Amino acid sequence: MECSLIEIAQHAGGEILGDGNRQVSGIASIQSAGGTDLVFVEDERRLGEALASRAAAVVAGTFCRGKSLGKPVLVSREPRLVFARAAELLLSPDSSHAAIHQTAIIDPSAWLGDGVGIGAHVVIQPGAKIGDLTTIGAGSFVGEGVVIGRQCKLAANVSIYQGVAIGNNVVVHAGATLGSDGFGYVRDPQTGRYYKFPQVGRLKIEDEVEIGANSTVDRGALDWTRIGRGTKIDNLVHVAHNVQIGEDVVIAAQTGLSGSAVIEDGVIIGGQVGIADHVRVGSGAILGAQSGIPTKKVIRGKGVVFWGTPARPIRQLLRELALLARLAKRQANH
């Protein structure tokens, strides 16, 4: 999509220095920019490079004020945010050629909104509903009674079990599995054998969630698993049955959340973190990569970084590690 800098500033914020009528049609890195691209700099030392690039215009921090620029610049205290929002506008998908591939198997009782795009070999089961402008990638499976909102984007080979409810503007990457059975069994104390505890609850994914490639989110056992609005989940993440994730939570790759864990709004979770069952992570807490939170533990502290297994405030953990290193070194030197 082609836009003027003025249109971009209206959508994304920032103040224009130079020619606001400059047309831009894509985004790129400084090195790879072509003549109609927008680039960005947050590090003052790279401003010269950005201005010397082939880009049509630059998004930059306030450090560029008062300098001779030679290219139109969109200035902001948050250049990365302005650039992200500009990209949102410039890269907005062109839905004009959405189509339903003839090899897709769509049950007659399923309902498709306007402008829905369905890839080749997709399977849509009875009673499913797909909202306007949503696209579903090749080879994906949409189970019975699944409801997907507007303008969602599912990539290839996604599997969605029956009854999952997905909001608007949700992105699901390739290979993700949504609504699979939770991992619940009851051991017969006489025989040592395991019987499956019923996994017949449901899964609700709210608006603007993004779910990474090959991640898995289980349905509730009897009630719901829920992922709140705006939450972003990376690749190969596991979300177990009955987990409740709040809004605007960020979860990096390969993290696992065990059954009935509660993650409150605004939590940031690093990669490979393990959260045991029935844990509660309070609003705004930050969990460093590879941390582990033992069962039923409550973690609280807005903006506090926790690290290690069992997770503790990072200052405490670093103090412990430093002490141990010192003691071991002292002893080795004896």
Place this chain on the structure above:
Amino acid sequence: MECSLIEIAQHAGGEILGDGNRQVSGIASIQSAGGTDLVFVEDERRLGEALASRAAAVVAGTFCRGKSLGKPVLVSREPRLVFARAAELLLSPDSSHAAIHQTAIIDPSAWLGDGVGIGAHVVIQPGAKIGDLTTIGAGSFVGEGVVIGRQCKLAANVSIYQGVAIGNNVVVHAGATLGSDGFGYVRDPQTGRYYKFPQVGRLKIEDEVEIGANSTVDRGALDWTRIGRGTKIDNLVHVAHNVQIGEDVVIAAQTGLSGSAVIEDGVIIGGQVGIADHVRVGSGAILGAQSGIPTKKVIRGKGVVFWGTPARPIRQLLRELALLARLAKRQANH
């Protein structure tokens, strides 16, 4: 399926208090129960809530004896087990409309039992055998010569490489990969390049195993990888070549078992555990989440919990952690 409480007790155990002819057709949580559902309570404090719910009947612990109940109750010292087994009966799949979708590609040399259900876009290669009443979800791939037993349930987009052998009543969740090549290479000391060690063994999965979404189980290099009867594996678990897993083992999400590891019967493994190559975990041992067992190590102790990396008895690990915290705190206070 609709059953009387008497029929449920016959299948699932428990003693009926009240009207044994009460008909039940589903299971639910206390909050979501409808008028024909069975619910369960293991916590005495929630008994009142269960009895006041819309449920047709309740499974409860022995604490309900001698109380005025107002609803038929199935009493047991193992209410969770009785409920699980009741659910097994009530939710038993209706195979009467199993069908073979016309878009499935089934090699003429493959053999399908009675009542087999094959989803859309499934691919079944030459010589495969699918037992009676087994269902295979849309988009799944069943390689050459794969043998699958009776009453198995494979979800969507499962990939099974050639020659894998699967028993009866096995459940495989969406996106799982079974029988992929193990990770074995030989480095040429002259050039530093890696050559693939042949991965031409096979994979055997015994009866009543369940394998979670997007998990991967590799075939043996030259011999077999084996998963024993009744073993339950969660999502995103990795089982490497030549691993031998016994019966009734439980493995939580994101755990990884390296090549030739041996897991004896009845072991319980938490999430994100890492087990190195050639490790042996003795019968009935319990490995806490995120533990790590170094290469060739033998872990023994029925019912003993091991934790940490390298894994040690949990009491020892907790003592070490407590001591370190105390020393670091003392020093910080100086």
Place this chain on the structure above:
Amino acid sequence: MECSLIEIAQHAGGEILGDGNRQVSGIASIQSAGGTDLVFVEDERRLGEALASRAAAVVAGTFCRGKSLGKPVLVSREPRLVFARAAELLLSPDSSHAAIHQTAIIDPSAWLGDGVGIGAHVVIQPGAKIGDLTTIGAGSFVGEGVVIGRQCKLAANVSIYQGVAIGNNVVVHAGATLGSDGFGYVRDPQTGRYYKFPQVGRLKIEDEVEIGANSTVDRGALDWTRIGRGTKIDNLVHVAHNVQIGEDVVIAAQTGLSGSAVIEDGVIIGGQVGIADHVRVGSGAILGAQSGIPTKKVIRGKGVVFWGTPARPIRQLLRELALLARLAKRQANH
């Protein structure tokens, strides 16, 4: 493929003791060998067993010299390497019956080389190019403009996003996702909401790379993610946006590499290792399983083993663990 020992020695190295005209057509373990198989021994104690097996010939270490053998033997100081290279020759795929399945959806603008095999229900988008003798497994998705080299082997249900570039002789296992969006967002400090940072870079996978089942490799944000020649990646591994992996790197299962990490040539990474963003791991370093490398850290040391989180030289870590265990034990004994 059937070969004489002489032909095998020409391809794989090693010196023939006994009848070099002995024909061999497969490889196997000592236990499972049939009369035309090649087996190998690296442990002298198993030589007798190998010679007594049904195998046609044996690859063995130099310990077999001067012994009475009774079977033709290929001797080498690197018997495992010779065996791997022999298997490469004996198991080389027979491309004579490669075919394009009639249910594959191949855009007319895609280009396919000679002898390409395309499985059932594969989808190939506009502008894709598939090199000679490459095979693509059932249900796989090849996005717009993807370029795949010669003699690659993609298994079932692989998903490749638009624009990914793959070299020659690359193997990709089932369920892997290549070129998915990186995990990049910008938080709006006013609202706490996250906006997606554009993920429009590309992914380049060089010759002879192998990628395990259900692994995920993200495209660059604005520039490239790169996996260098000969690198081997196990199952369920995560490679984030802009990561640069050198040549002949080995990465075991469930390891995660965060954004912009650089892994130099010849690095060996164990399973479940976590590498934070902007880390650099110097050429030839070895990272033990479950290690963690914190953000921006540089690790150097050819042949040095690092372990723990934060990763440190293994001798140092083991000293620390031993000291802590000793102190805790001493205190418990008081």
